[in-house]
Amino acid sequence: MTINYTLIDKRSESSKIKELIHDLRSKQYAFSIVPxxxxxxNNGIKYYYVEASRNDSKMIINAxxxxxxxxxxxxxK
Numbered sequence: 001m002t003i004n005y006t007l008i009d010k011r012s013e014s015s016k017i018k019e020l021i022h023d024l025r026s027k028q029y030a031f032s033i034v035p036x037x038x039x040x041x042n043n044g045i046k047y048y049y050v051e052a053s054r055n056d057s058k059m060i061i062n063a064x065x066x067x068x069x070x071x072x073x074x075x076x077k
Contacts, residue, residue, distance in 0.1 A: 021074040
């Protein structure tokens with residue numbers, strides 16, 4: 001089973017990325033795909049993604065804008 005999360009910068013909402021990454025780590029998820037750099041799309045928006053997996057379960061987390069910066073920082077701690 002694969003679950004796909006997309007996080008989009010909504011500036012008025014507080015970020016839940018720290019909580020999400022902490023929750024995944026506490027549930028024994030391993031980050032199997034962790035790109036070394038942020039991606040800058042053609043329109044100038046930052047993009048970052050990671051894949052977390054545990055047993056037969058996979059989760060792909062996509063983030064854009066400042067959310068991409070936060071996801072990159074949390075995963076690379």
